[in-house]
Amino acid sequence: MKQNNSKLYKVLLVIIILIPLNIFVGSNHYLLGKLIAGALSLSLVIAVYWFIKAIASKNKKSDNNIPYLTKEKEEHYADFGMNDQEIAFFRDTMAQAKKNIATLEENMNQVAKLKAINLRYDTLKATKAMFKEIVKEPNKLHQSDQFLYNHLPNLVELTNKYVEINNHELKNKNTFEVLNQSAVAIEEVSQLIVNDYSDFVKDDLEDLDVEISIAKQNINREKELEEYKQQKEQI
Template identity: 20%
Template sequence: MLGPINYLTRHFINVLAGSTAFIVSVVNISGIAMILSLPLAMGAYYLSNKITFAVQNANQRKKIGLSKSEYQLIDAQLKQAKAHTQSLTQQIVRVRSIRSFKQINEMSKLSKRIINIVQTNPQKFYAVEDFFYAHLPSAVQLSDKYTLLTKEQVTGNEIHLALEDTRKTLKDLHVTMEEDLKNALASDIENLKIELDFAKMSNEKRKERLKVGGE
């Protein structure tokens, strides 16, 4: 859940630590022992990375008000969701109908939007837990099942019914994931409404003051 700035900062510190260790070891170690300089620099880089990463995570947890266990849980779910979304995206090129292509493509886009929202504001995870635990995994499983059935090109009433049932369930999941997105955005929309109401009230008061002043 750390952003690109944290990534760049961390690796700048790591390179600085590794370079410093290498220079110090070269200056202070002579002869055949100098072969240890590179391993020491690599060790310093690795250790610096572990420490800096831990500090950045701790600062991020404190900033967003999550406990260590909550932060780790959400981070793990985000990683899993990204893997699921990648699998869902891969199904797009395997489907054999325009309708299914559009549907799975839209579900993939919805998934990415929800993941990005939670990545930016991890507290929103609790508003869309079902998306991570049930809806997205089900979408991946069903799309995989659907593409497998269509790939076999087996005719018969049973296969036809299975395909229709899978299409219907995927359509229902699409609607459900749209609701997940709305839930993820709900607090932002509510805050926007409050800000708009406040702005309108402030504008009305300003007009009243101007009116009184003009009289």
């Protein structure tokens, strides 16, 4: 972000310098003066182009709601060996996911039926937990492709449609049938998201099981050693 602002200021400085310089040289009627003025005019056009492009790029990034890259986050990504391009792709992907989760939460809290589905499947809890796990381990982004690019966007779209249809003032038999079918689909995708989370943290759970098993073995060894010492003292 600071780097983009720096480039913007540099281009603006070049424009400020070129405008009066171009006017001054352009007032010279000699051929050399006209040639220099032409070159300066071309440079000015190029500088203005890059200035506009830099502003457009800055606004585009703001629209994506990508948060400022802190030193701590930069070091976090570096720990996983990510380069600038990978970091940019990851942050853009997660910004979109965060936006989808916010929309999903808004939809789930609008309709009683969707609230019930959320309570039954912990849909929002699962999506937010999945988001946190991906941020914690950005190198595992590829393992969350179904969640990020399929299940989450699909669920957002389904709940968008459900809320829209549910808000119709007049409902007939066909409307209620569509709502029921949509609710079933939302439940199925909610379950898929819960499965996504379970699969994503499966390795961590297996590691925890191993650590617990080792800890139990160590405790048992210490108990056996203590019993052996007590028996030896009694002899």
